[in-house]
Amino acid sequence: MVMNLLVFKERLKSFYAKYEIYLTPLGKFLLAAASFLLINQMIGYKDILKNPLVVIGLSILCAFIPGSAIVFMAALYLLIHLYTISLEITIIAAALMLLMFLLYYGIKPGNSIILILTPIAFAFKVPYVIPLCMGLTGSISAIIPVSFGIIMYYLLSYVKQNLNQLASPGSVLEISRYSQIIDSIIKNKMILLLILAFSITTIAVYILRRLKIDYAWSIAICIGAIVEISILLIGDFVFAVSIPMGEFLFGMLASILIAFIIQFFVFAVDYTRTEYTQFEDDEYYYYVKAVPKIVVTTPQVTVRRFTSKKKKNKG
Amino acid sequence: MLNIDKIKLMTNLAIYEGQDAQNNRIVNTFFKNDYISYNMIKAFINLTVSFLIFVVMYFIYNAEDIVEEIQNLDFINMGIMLAVIYLITLSLYLTISYLLYDKRYNTAKKNFKSYQLGLKRLNRTYELSSKTGDGKKEE
Numbered sequence: 052m053v054m055n056l057l058v059f060k061e062r063l064k065s066f067y068a069k070y071e072i073y074l075t076p077l078g079k080f081l082l083a084a085a086s087f088l089l090i091n092q093m094i095g096y097k098d099i100l101k102n103p104l105v106v107i108g109l110s111i112l113c114a115f116i117p118g119s120a121i122v123f124m125a126a127l128y129l130l131i132h133l134y135t136i137s138l139e140i141t142i143i144a145a146a147l148m149l150l151m152f153l154l155y156y157g158i159k160p161g162n163s164i165i166l167i168l169t170p171i172a173f174a175f176k177v178p179y180v181i182p183l184c185m186g187l188t189g190s191i192s193a194i195i196p197v198s199f200g201i202i203m204y205y206l207l208s209y210v211k212q213n214l215n216q217l218a219s220p221g222s223v224l225e226i227s228r229y230s231q232i233i234d235s236i237i238k239n240k241m242i243l244l245l246i247l248a249f250s251i252t253t254i255a256v257y258i259l260r261r262l263k264i265d266y267a268w269s270i271a272i273c274i275g276a277i278v279e280i281s282i283l284l285i286g287d288f289v290f291a292v293s294i295p296m297g298e299f300l301f302g303m304l305a306s307i308l309i310a311f312i313i314q315f316f317v318f319a320v321d322y323t324r325t326e327y328t329q330f331e332d333d334e335y336y337y338y339v340k341a342v343p344k345i346v347v348t349t350p351q352v353t354v355r356r357f358t359s360k361k362k363k364n365k366g
Numbered sequence: 367m368l369n370i371d372k373i374k375l376m377t378n379l380a381i382y383e384g385q386d387a388q389n390n391r392i393v394n395t396f397f398k399n400d401y402i403s404y405n406m407i408k409a410f411i412n413l414t415v416s417f418l419i420f421v422v423m424y425f426i427y428n429a430e431d432i433v434e435e436i437q438n439l440d441f442i443n444m445g446i447m448l449a450v451i452y453l454i455t456l457s458l459y460l461t462i463s464y465l466l467y468d469k470r471y472n473t474a475k476k477n478f479k480s481y482q483l484g485l486k487r488l489n490r491t492y493e494l495s496s497k498t499g500d501g502k503k504e505e
Contacts, residue, residue: 146423150416157412158405158463226429233427328380335368339377 060315076114079121083113086125086167089174093207096135100128119156122163133210137217139228140210147206151199165193169200170207176298180306182249183275184313186256187268194253198246205242209235241294244286252279272310276303372491375484382481392471393478402467409463410456417452 067074087106095101109128113121126148133141156163165185172178181200185193209232210217217228236242255278259271280303287294326341383390392401425432432439 143423146419150419153412153416154459158409158466226426229426230428230430233423326377326381326384328377328384330376330380332372332376337373337376339373339380341377341381 056315079116079118080110080114082164082167082171083121083124084110085171086121087128089171090125090129090132090207092174093211094129094132094136097132100131119160119163122166125167129207136210136214137228139225140206140217140232143229143232144203144206147199147202151196155195155199159192162189162193162196165189165196166200166203169197170204173201173204176302177306177309178245179276179279179303180309182252182279183256183272183306183310186253186271186275187260187310187314189253189257191254191257194250197249197253201242201245201249202236205239206232206236240290241292244283244290244292248279248282248286251282252276268314269311272307272314276307276310279303369491369495372488372495375488375491379481379484379488382477382484390474390478390481392474396471398468398471398475401471402464405467406460406463409460413456413459417455421448 084106087100087109091101091106099105109124113124116124130141130145130148133144151166165181169178169181172181178201181197185197213235217232252275256271256275259274260268262270264270283294283299286292327339328341329336329338331337396404
């Protein structure tokens with residue numbers, strides 16, 4: 052069983068190394084399409100943007116631009132939708148995004164994909180996988196974009212739920228509408244609890260997986276999940292927020308499963324990617340494709356050598 | 367004839383040039399102090415703009431209360447409060463960015479040094495190969 056899995060992993064690695072040039076744009080396309088569809092489903096009120104052709108076209112464009120540009124596109128897409136609903140919500144969302152980009156991405160560029168991944172994980176009801184994965188792959192600073200992703204998701208769900216109130220002009224004073232929207236973020240204990248739980252879980256997983264012990268990654272996932280469950284359940288009582296239990300347990304189990312699958316298959320595929328370089332010397336032009344070596348097979352090879360040496364000694 | 371070791375070395379160097387172009391630029395265009403102070407100025411502007419956005423949002427949020435109580439408000443006290451909050455966040459943010467950019471410059475420098483070492487080794491293989499090449503010709 053384990054052997055089969057390992058063989059499958061090897062195949063996956065070589066497959067990824069071979070077709071990396073196609074797989075990466077495909078992944079970006081899917082990510083962009085998912086984020087556009089999520090925005091459409093939650094607050095799609097600009098009809099032109101809801102046109103499937105527009106969604107597909109934009110997603111194809113996103114397949115070939117860097118990750119941070121995808122985030123920028125998604126942010127713009129979101130703001131245009133929001134603007135059709137009301138000016139106040141647009142200003143608040145834009146200000147939040149601007150704060151995020153100035154304060155965090157100003158000093159630490161990269162990893163902006165997390166901003167999109169977090170709301171998408173919420174939409175698929177498995178948000179709990181995010182801190183586990185961030186702890187495994189990223190660093191502790193991922194806490195900030197993840198928290199921002201949580202706030203964005205809850206802002207969108209607030210807009211979705213209170214659409215009539217927000218959209219009809221004149222029903223409430225404009226200023227009070229601002230306060231109402233900001234209140235929905237500040238006074239939402241659920242957001243606070245999620246940020247707290249996700250941050251602590253990320254830190255726990257990050258510290259555990261860096262320990263020099265066997266199965267550090269698996270242990271990190273398990274203990275991280277336990278930490279996450281306990282904080283959410285305790286917070287459920289302390290903050291008096293109601294987490295729907297069935298959904299929570301199902302989402303949590305699915306998240307742990309996803310974390311293990313990702314740990315086994317994706318992270319094992321050496322992320323130091325295939326490199327294409329070209330250079331020349333006096334005699335040749337070189338077009339080099341440098342594929343990272345597969346490391347897993349090495350221990351098996353050394354075992355064989357060991358036994359053969361023993362035989363030689365005996366003989 | 368193809369020299370495998372030389373190709374390996376050149377590939378590594380080419381990968382560095384492609385991937386760590388950022389590093390290269392940091393080390394080549396800045397001295398450490400310049401690099402850090404340039405980025406600290408950027409961080410200072412970023413934080414100041416963010417703080418202004420924050421203050422404006424706060425005032426709009428509390429606009430109704432402020433308009434109602436405008437005569438009772440102690441503007442001097444409020445100004446001092448804002449200034450103190452601003453200075454505290456600023457010093458925190460600048461400290462964090464100082465540590466970050468210091469570390470970033472050091473790693474860039476380290477990578478650049480290993481790149482230079484690779485270049486030297488490449489140079490040596492050239493010298494060696496030219497010697498052996500001459501030898502072959504003489505034979």
